[in-house]
Every structure is written in C-alpha cells, then in structure tokens.
Amino acid sequence: MTAPTTKVDATLLERRQRLLGPAYRLFYDEPLHIVRGEGVWLTVADGRRYLDLYNNVPHVGHCRPEVVEAICRQAAELNTHTRYLHSNVVDYAERLLGLLPDDLNTVMFSCTGTEANELALRIAREVTNARGIIVTEFAYHGNSQLIADISTEDTPPERRPDYVETVPFPDCYRGIHRDEDAAERYAAHIDDAVARLAARGIKPAAFVVDTISSSSGVVEPPAGYLQFAAARARAAGALLIADEVQPGFGRTGRHFWGFEADKVVPDITTMGKPMGNGHPLAATVVRRELLDAFAKRTGYFNTFGGNPVSAAAGLAVLDVIESDGLQKNALQVGSYLRAKIESLSERFAAIGDVRGHGLFLAIDLVRDRQSREPATALARTLVNGLKERGVLTNTIGPHANVLKLRPPMVFSADNADTFLQAFAEALEDAPA
C-alpha cells in the first residue's frame, strides 16, 4: 500500500491499523478519507468529490434527507425493543410484506444480513429436522461462524464442515454449462450435492442462493434456473432460501426482488444492506406455517432488531423508492448505461461481457475475447484509473476481473455519462 496523500491521513491510517488491527481492510492503493455524502456523491477530506458507482447500501442516496429526518424524529421520541407494542415495526412489516408474494407472509427483524441468514438457517433446520446446507460456489452470505462456513468465497473446501455442500453458480459466460439447457444442467448439480451429503448421513435443510450473485461477478441465473433448483431442493426435503441482500428493493429495475425474474416463490427470503439506507436493519421473511415448529422450540429476540428507529428508517426508504420512482429510474438509467457500455466494447476489446439489469451491472474484462481469459491486472488498473478521474467502483468475482457498477438508485443519465467518459479515458490510458 502506498502512502496516503496527506499527513493527517497518514496519522489516521496509522492509528486505525494499530487500534482496529490487521483483519480490517481498506479500498484502493491509496485509501480514501471520505468526510461527506450526498446523493450519488462522496467528498473526501481535501474537498474532492467522487461519483459513487460502488455503494448499494445508501440505496436512496447518501444522507437522503427524508431518511435522516425519520431517524432523527424517532430517535428523539422513543427507541426501544419489540417486547413492548409499537406501531412502527407493525406498519413497516405490513408495508414490506405487501411488496412480497402472498405466501411470504411473516417477517422477523434483525440488524444485519448475517443475522437474517442465521435466522433463516435456524428455521430451516428446525422445520426440516436436517442440518445439511447446499450453497453455490464463491458465495458470500455473511460473517458469523455458520454463515462464514457456507460463504464459500472465503472458506476453502478443506475448512468447510461436513454439512456444507456446493453447486456451481449458474454462470453461462464462464461456467461449465453455457448452452440452452444450462438452467436445467446447473440445477441438476443439486441432486449431486444431496447425494454427497447423503453419503455422509446428512439430510439437506436448505439450498441457499443469491438470486443474482454479486460475489460470482454479478451473475444472473439463466431463465428457469431458480424454478428447477427449487424443485430439486424441495424434492430432497430442503427449503429454498433466497438471499436478496444484493438484488432486492428494485435494484434490477425489472423486478422488486431478484427471485421474481423466475416466477419462483422461495420458502424463506432474507434482506439487509439497502433496507435502512445505512441504518442497521435486516429481515427474514418466511411462510407462517414454517415458523410454528421454530416458535414452539424457542422465541426469537433481537435487542435492536425492529426497534422504532430502524422501522422508521425502513419506512422512509420505501417512501422514497415509491415517490421518486426509483425502480423505474434504475431500469431506464441502467438500460441506457448498459447500452453505452456495449457500444464501447466496439472500441475496446478488453470488454468481454456486459451483463446485469437496472443499476446492478457488470463489465467482465478479458485479455482475449475468444478464450475469455480474465484481465485481472487491467481491472485493478481501471478501478484506480477511475478513482483518479473522480469515479468510485470496484472489482468482484473469482478472478477479480469484473467491474461492479452498483450506484445509489438516484443515479441519473448525466451521472452515467460522467462514468462513461471516465471509463473510456481510463481504458485508453491503460497499458495494453
């Protein structure tokens, strides 16, 4: 890591490394010291402004006034837990469930996507009386022990517990199946995973899947995959848990939830990051009858989960998504941006694939279009080149060669043009 630009930052960096320790990581060769956020813009300590195409947590824009105001108003009035009655958590539950299929009719609140997935797995294991978890390769679902165990991006095969089995994420650009039958072929791997678990005497409790996989490189499953996968998982006695932490809340423009692309209704769905626009808020949504077995055995209490302030933040986020038409904005601006990037691919051979929908897009960078060899070094060069030009992105995927474009949902066509110009310049300047 090179030295940061100012003396203040050098001190801050040294103190941070000393006090927070070596498990904390920073973005960029020269880390950014950000001090202010507004809409799609982030401002650093020396006053320079960056266009943010990275952060999906500030879903309705950094420091969106309506959300800030809702938090302030409620924090000044009451912030307590769910063992007293309060209308906020009930109103928010009703509003959120109204955006989901009828069968997904009960919601439980927590603070992080990790906690939402923990609760989903605990319920699935209780309902199925099984402990096996099938998950996709190079998945990321959170940071607790159980969720790190199934986060195959971070936990290599030799460190996975016996109850974890994997299937390839259905990637038709780089994956092992790319033909018309890919959806069915990928889903069939679930049978193999079930068989491998059975050989160890373990029954599957759940198939956990990102309905669009960010960690795999922003990969959308081929049409039909989630339906085929759900059928095979359920045939083996497992539940389908759809992790909507990344694709949910209208990001793809086409649908409010990722699973809607396939007209499948998961047994449980989990959500987090964008729900509270940065306020810690997450949820596990589940068919009511699945909860009965769980609730007979144990209650669920989460000290901060579903408190009146969190619920106020969640309600304000839904208000802004609706009042600003942000799902439609994602569709329109995202389509424009994707089309423009596709045009750039005529000039730049390094653009191997442009994929995604709405404001959840990816540029897969290659050293050669035929072989699709990942251009990992180029991707890193571009991330830093874009940063020098005032644009924040990052790489993702098993080869870290994919540029991930996932801005706040208030991103405009003008913002897209700003990115496109910087991106073209950065590509031109990149060493061949």
Next chain:
Amino acid sequence: MTAPTTKVDATLLERRQRLLGPAYRLFYDEPLHIVRGEGVWLTVADGRRYLDLYNNVPHVGHCRPEVVEAICRQAAELNTHTRYLHSNVVDYAERLLGLLPDDLNTVMFSCTGTEANELALRIAREVTNARGIIVTEFAYHGNSQLIADISTEDTPPERRPDYVETVPFPDCYRGIHRDEDAAERYAAHIDDAVARLAARGIKPAAFVVDTISSSSGVVEPPAGYLQFAAARARAAGALLIADEVQPGFGRTGRHFWGFEADKVVPDITTMGKPMGNGHPLAATVVRRELLDAFAKRTGYFNTFGGNPVSAAAGLAVLDVIESDGLQKNALQVGSYLRAKIESLSERFAAIGDVRGHGLFLAIDLVRDRQSREPATALARTLVNGLKERGVLTNTIGPHANVLKLRPPMVFSADNADTFLQAFAEALEDAPA
C-alpha cells in the same frame, strides 16, 4: 394473555401477531404500548408515565439529547462503511480502548452482542486450533446458531452440539457450593468440562462467561472466581472470553467492567447493548497478537459495523457517562436503593436475598427463607403489581423468581424512593 386496554391496541396486537409471527413475545399480561421515552421515564399511548427500572440499553437515559444529536448530525453528513478512512471509528476505538487494560488493545466493531460473541469465538477457535466451548449453565449470549448453541438458558442439554460443555455459574446463594472455598470449587468444574470434551476428542477453545450473570438471576461470582477460572481454562489451552454486554460501561458503580472486580484480564471481551444507547453497536476487544492468526486466514468486514453514525453514538454515550458522572451515580444511588431494600426485608419475609452493585441489583423472592424455595408466582404478581403502580421491572433466573433492577444510569435517589414505595405496596397487596 388478557385483552389489552384499548381498541387501537387490540388491532395493533392482532396485526403484530399476524405479521411478525409466533416467535415474538411481549412483556406483561397486558402488553404495554409505549410511545415516548425520556430519561428514566416511558410513556404509553394513553398518556400514563412509567418509571423504567428494566431497560439497560438506554444507558444514559431514553432519548438522551446529546446522543440523538450526535446521531442526527453524523447521519446528515455521512454514513458509510469501514473500507474508507473515517476519523469517528478510530477516535471511538481509541476512547474505548483507553477504558480497558493495556493488553486489550485492539477492537473490532459489529452491530449486536450476538455478532460480537460470534467474532470472539471465531478468533478463539482460530488461535487455539480447537473447537470446544465451555460455558456456564443457564447462560444467554445471543441468537445466532453458534451462540444459541452455547446459550444454555435456551438450548437444553440434549440439543447441544458435542463441542459445548457447561459448568455451574458460581452462585453462592442457590448453587451447589456456598462455603468459603466456593470460588475455587466452582472454578474446578472447568477441569471436569475439559475432561468431558477430551473424552469426545475435543480440545477447548474458550471459556465464555458473563462477568455478572443476568440470566442466572443477576449473580456476581465470588471474589477470586474469575482468576481461578482463567487459570484453569488457560492451563487447558483455552482463552477466557468475558461477556460484558450486561455489566459493562460502569453499571455496577464499582468498576467500569465486570471483570475488574477480580483483577483478571480476559483474552477477549465483548460488549453490546448500552454502547450506543439503543443504536445498534457492539464490539469485540482482543489482544493484538491473537488477531494475527485470524487475520492471516480471513478479513473481517461488517457492512454496518463501526460506521460513522454508530461511532458518533458510541462517543456521545462515553461523553455523557463522563460528564454526568454516571458510574459514581450508579454507585451512590445503587447503594442507597440496595440498603433500603435490605431494610424492607425486615418487614417482608419473601425477600430472600438482595444482591448486586450499583444499578444492577436483584431481589431474590422466596417462599421460605430457610429452604430458599423460589417464589415464582409472587415474582410475577409483583411485576404486574409494580406495573399497575407505574413501575417497570421484570423477573429473571432459572426459577423466574428474581426481580431484576437495571434502570438507565441517570436513575436518581428520588426515582429509587418512587420504586421503593410501589414495591412495598405491591408486596403488601400480594396474596400470602
């Protein structure tokens, strides 16, 4: 559960039960619909005000203006994650570590006590290359799979994984050792737990202990116990993890942390509930050298953990504890309250034991002082009787016969008198 008092609440209750499902529980025979909080007071929908002796999360008082203001100011300026530099998280880390022994020199932030304990156990397992966890009976440490597994209050022996072993919490009033050697005798159970793990081929990674156990009935270990326990755990290769979620931040008046009562320095300590006065904020504090093995294997990222708003809330809480002298207030008011309750025990034979320090007190209710038979029904009657008289408390402990007194730290001697009068009346009115 009897019907709530108003039609509005009946509707709210029905909607809540339908939308949040059966795993959510409410306090009281007639649940409270709280709408406003201020200091030690909570106000319900019909305007009635209750003195809060239950809630420890609003540590510096419900809706404490300085904390609300800090949250609002920072939420309007920037709320992002720890992969950029920001001074709040570093300033807060420095401030917090300054309140801890020198050896506990590195802090990692998360959102809940569950997450803090998850991280502690992941680090302990990595460092020791072992997986066994020794924990006290009737412990509560959180709600994720791993932490529920070791939360022996909720998970009965037949459902505990093979890596969990228990020791009795050192309770000298109701426990199996009550003599002068109790501290050593209780600590010796750790050797037995290690042996039982060894018989299953499992090495111990950690002994996890509340330095004061709320779930056991607000029980303080006898002097020396934590030292003896640490020595035995370490001799077996395990780390000592002190869970300070309940006793931390000056609540006992005597010390800022529970473990300081015994002059022991844990290898890892975890904290949560009161840190952000209700804003989701938690931390795992660890000796730096223990982190190196963990960080070599994996980074740790928590989307919302340590964000600038959480850190601002944490800093404001520390400011108020200091400016208001709240640790000293806890000592003074707590000593006054405890002495007055002890005097009441001359009038009321049901008061079997009064224990605790500062604003973390317990009244152990008995049917007979000699046999110490728990007065569970009386405890429930008193909780509802106190509520009718405008005072909020609750029961705790394996027999639910202990009244837990754990108010916000701004609790005054006047507030204590209000409680004492209501308590004496409720005792007088209770059926013999």
